[in-house]
Amino acid sequence: MRILSLSLLVVLFGCASKPSPDVAAEADYSVAGKVATVYTTADQSDLRLSMTASLDFSANPQPLETEVAVFVEPRLQYQTFIGIGGAITDASAEVFARLPEARQRELLEAYYNPVRGIGYSLARTTIHSCDFASGSYTYIDEGDDKLSTFSIDHDRTYRIPMIKRGMEAAGGSLLLYASPWSPPAFMKSNKNMLQGGKLLPEYYQAWADYFVKFIKAYEAEGMPIWGVTVQNEPMAVQRWESCIYTADEERDFVKNFLGPTFWKQGLKDKNIVVWDHNRDLLAQRANTILSDPEAAKYVWGTGFHWYENWSGGEPMFENVARVKEAFPDKQLLFTEGCNERFSADKYQYWPNAERYGRAMIHDFNNGTAGWTDWNILLDENGGPNHVGNFCFAPVHGDTRTGELVFTPAYYYIGHFSKFIRPGAQRISAASSRSSLLCTAFLNPDGTVATVVMNPGDHPVTYKLYVDNQAVVTEILPHALQTLVF
Structure with a gap:
């Protein structure tokens, strides 16, 4: 994991995705070897759409109930973004x-x-x-x-x-x-x-x-x-x-x-x-x-x-x-x-x-x-x-x-x-805690943009999972992050 800034903080509110996806994506979609770039805006800081980290995906086993996690599934796709x-x-x-x-x-x-x-x-x-x-x-x-x-x-x-x-x-x-x-x-x-x-x-x-x-x-x-x-x-x-x-x-x-x-x-x-x-x-x-x-x-x-x-x-x-x-x-x-x-x-x-x-x-x-x-x-x-x-x-x-x-x-x-572009498909995204909100889109160029919001008063450390690959980061109190990978 390559940290570009120590000012990252604890992370995502509860994302919920709706049933009946419109499209089934390629079955072989993988983030193995990819890097997630994190952009942050946070209260009580000078962070404004600031790039705050570059994170390597790595293999992670079954998530634990004790962890805070955001789960993104690019194969489950919904409405087209205009x-x-x-x-x-x-x-x-x-x-x-x-x-x-x-x-x-x-x-x-x-x-x-x-x-x-x-x-x-x-x-x-x-x-x-x-x-x-x-x-x-x-x-x-x-x-x-x-x-x-x-x-x-x-x-x-x-x-x-x-x-x-x-x-x-x-x-x-x-x-x-x-x-x-x-x-x-x-x-x-x-x-x-x-x-x-x-x-x-x-x-x-x-x-x-x-x-x-x-x-x-x-x-x-x-x-x-x-x-x-x-x-x-x-x-x-x-x-x-x-x-x-x-x-x-x-x-x-x-x-x-x-x-x-x-x-x-x-x-x-x-x-x-x-x-x-x-x-x-x-x-x-x-x-x-x-x-x-x-x-x-x-x-x-x-x-x-x-x-x-x-x-x-x-x-x-x-x-x-x-x-x-x-x-x-x-x-x-x-x-x-x-x-x-x-x-x-x-x-x-x-x-x-x-x-x-x-x-x-x-x-x-x-x-x-x-x-x-x-x-x-x-x-x-x-x-x-x-x-x-x-x-x-x-x-x-x-x-x-x-x-x-x-x-x-x-x-x-x-x-x-800035990060979700016309023609993108919304994809499945969900968080394991009600303290984080999230949504995610697959862009026409193949990049995924996941937005995570922490409206709470405390930083949150979380893992973002795609299949059995994950990155670990944190989101500050009263902050919004976009992770692009």
């Missing part, structure tokens, strides 16, 4: 534009470069405005039900330039999808883009056509659109842009309008994601839409957020697994999460990062194919946000000083996005 990224909102783009050019380059490299950064490979953006913008707007004149005034000129000032630079920094492409927060006011029952309301039935077709115009306009600018979600948070009446769809209403809009319109307009390859709200009602929404074959044929999968703990409960990770079990041929995509209630004195607040680590491990282990953070960049106030809904981002740009603030969440996300 990527990790964050949302390029108007707010992110407005802050980006106010930073010095050197800081802009630093931010883009930090997020999108797979070697010098954390290798983001997907992005979400909005169809006209959401709360994270300086104000509300649409792409048409109010009342234009023919969409004759449709124009994305608003986005050309900040958002489109940032998306293009992100694509360039990522090597030329990003998996880009878009979400609406509200139809134009005249299309809604409350005649307001804010405060909920519903899409009026007489505008179902016009709204479907609006999606098409958005996709074609963005693609004409050289930004391919992978897909759309039907509606951001369709069961929440918010003080910002919002619109309510019951499960039946969303099903019927997709079945009778959005899906057929995409197919008629040559957009059959665009992926439609339903729900795009919290894990609490996830199963009911998926059951209603995906059990209808005429609706399901248009749907790639179900998107979800993490804010169900607003009611005081715990995250409902098991609901993700239930949906994957019920609809194994459909996909799951985490479409939004952030730490709420911004306060600058909590930039380095470690539980904010651990929320990411815990969610990403559980969501992936329960069948999620991709994971999208919310705003990639906000200012020193947690905005701009036109209704005062200020939140955290992994990176903040101080528009007064021109400096960037990297929070621990950036590094926690990076333990996944």
Whole structure:
């Protein structure tokens, strides 16, 4: 065993893998003679995605009950990974534009470069405005039900330039999808883009056509659109842009309008994601839409957020697994999460990062194919946000000083996005102790990335096993590790 750093510490939380693997890998997979490189981020230390050890696999007999162990089985493979990224909102783009050019380059490299950064490979953006913008707007004149005034000129000032630079920094492409927060006011029952309301039935077709115009306009600018979600948070009446769809209403809009319109307009390859709200009602929404074959044929999968703990409960990770079990041929995509209630004195607040680590491990282990953070960049106030809904981002740009603030969440996300690459297969991973969480993926290049999280207050020494070969290491308290071999 070659130790590169003495600052390794005790290790993995309970990983659980789901049954019914999709693929059986090569029966002769072996780590004999391989080396596991360990990267660590830890609280109360200067370790931030730091390489902390290089470990030789060696023969190990039957594990003992007295040992802490993580078991990885590359032959048992599950969902295909599509990527990790964050949302390029108007707010992110407005802050980006106010930073010095050197800081802009630093931010883009930090997020999108797979070697010098954390290798983001997907992005979400909005169809006209959401709360994270300086104000509300649409792409048409109010009342234009023919969409004759449709124009994305608003986005050309900040958002489109940032998306293009992100694509360039990522090597030329990003998996880009878009979400609406509200139809134009005249299309809604409350005649307001804010405060909920519903899409009026007489505008179902016009709204479907609006999606098409958005996709074609963005693609004409050289930004391919992978897909759309039907509606951001369709069961929440918010003080910002919002619109309510019951499960039946969303099903019927997709079945009778959005899906057929995409197919008629040559957009059959665009992926439609339903729900795009919290894990609490996830199963009911998926059951209603995906059990209808005429609706399901248009749907790639179900998107979800993490804010169900607003009611005081715990995250409902098991609901993700239930949906994957019920609809194994459909996909799951985490479409939004952030730490709420911004306060600058909590930039380095470690539980904010651990929320990411815990969610990403559980969501992936329960069948999620991709994971999208919310705003990639906000200012020193947690905005701009036109209704005062200020939140955290992994990176903040101080528009007064021109400096960037990297929070621990950036590094926690990076333990996944940097080492798990699009096209990877999740593989079986499990820990022998509830004190450690873990997940693992087999990359297209044949490398395995195993992520281990220790949310506890004490270091943990553990063995990582593949068959009868193992490495021994430790993980610090409140730390995340990625082992690549």
